[in-house]
Amino acid sequence: MATDRHRTRTASGKTRFDDIYDRPDPRTYFRTLAPYEYEIPQHAQAVFRRTRDLRARLAGAEGSVTILDVCCSYGINAALLNHDLTLADLYAHYTSDEAAALTPAELVERDKEFYASRRRADASPVIGLDTAENATRYALDAGLLDEAYAENLERHPPSRELRRAVARTGLITVTGGIGYITHRTFGALLDSARLPVWVSAFVLRTVPYGPIADTLAAHGLDTVTDTSRTYTQRLFTSPEERAEALRQVTLAGEDPAGHEAEGRYHTRLHESRPRTA
Known part of the structure; x- marks a missing residue:
């Protein structure tokens, strides 16, 4: 496994x-994360498809459910949701010698065709939100996102355009952002919601x-945590990262045995839906 001793760490040791x-x-x-077997988007693929389909059955729902993917990065969740592809396919696609030989502009042109040819009949509109302007622009240009917003809701209120996009949203998804974003981002998003919004988050x-969860509850959403299983995120990059993760999991009241103690970060799935009574 590759290591990078020059990388810095967050306050949490990650x-x-x-x-x-x-x-x-x-x-x-993809080249950087491949040695660490980053895999949470693959776990999310089936979950997000299932949750989207359940959300579409709500009384009064019309047409496809619009999804807002928070911390969307390069549109990877959208790629897996809306196309007949696996995460392994994406690793192979972006780490190939053919991909390495292309300019960014050439890659985008190739990717437009790549994704268009694998588009599913049940594809949903996906709006992307991330602070990374280059990444969101790529995802938009490649046809993965229908709209993209490079905004930091931890520091600034949402733009008028983003508020309008959230007003059309029925499902908010996130796989890798919790910890970088907080209740402030979710509060700003839910303040702009106009439809019944569900939230599906891997944390x-x-x-x-x-x-x-408290902020979602204040907006009328109840959260259920799947305690029956965990979902692996990636291998630890070092013994130091592993030790700190075990310490934090223990402080959180969780048992790292059989999970983080085996060498990988683990997530739980939190599903939030509007209160019915």
Whole structure:
């Protein structure tokens, strides 16, 4: 497994990969994360499809459910949701010698065709939100996102355009952002909601979700946590990262045995839906 001793860490001890999140395209992202077997988007694929389909059955729902993917990065969740592809397919696609030989502009042109030829009949409109302007622009240009907003709701209120987009949203998804974003982002989004909004979030067991669940509850959403299983995110980058993760999981009241103690970050799935009574 590759290691990078030059990377810095967050206050929680988690290795930072800031240099891969805002490139003109996802090639560095996939090359960097491949040795650590980053896999949470693959777990999310079936969950998000199932949750979207359930949301579409609501009384009064018309047409496709519009999804807002928070911390969308290069549109990976949208790629897996709306196309006949696996995460392994994306790793192969972006780490190939053929991809390495292309300019960013050439890659985008190739990717438009790549995704268009694999588009599912049940594809849903996806809006992307991320602070990474280059990444969201790539996802938009490649046809993965219908709209993209490079905004930081932790620091600034949403733009008028983003508020209008959220007003059309029926499902908010997130796989890798909790810990980087807080209840402030979710509060700003829910303040702009006009339809019944569901939230489906995969959250590391090292990160508390309570403040976000409280904010969702204040907006009329009840949260149910799937305690029956966990979903692996990636391998630890170092013994130091592993030790800190075990410490934080234990402090959170979780047992790392059989999970983080085996060498990977684990997440739990939190599903929030409007209160019915």
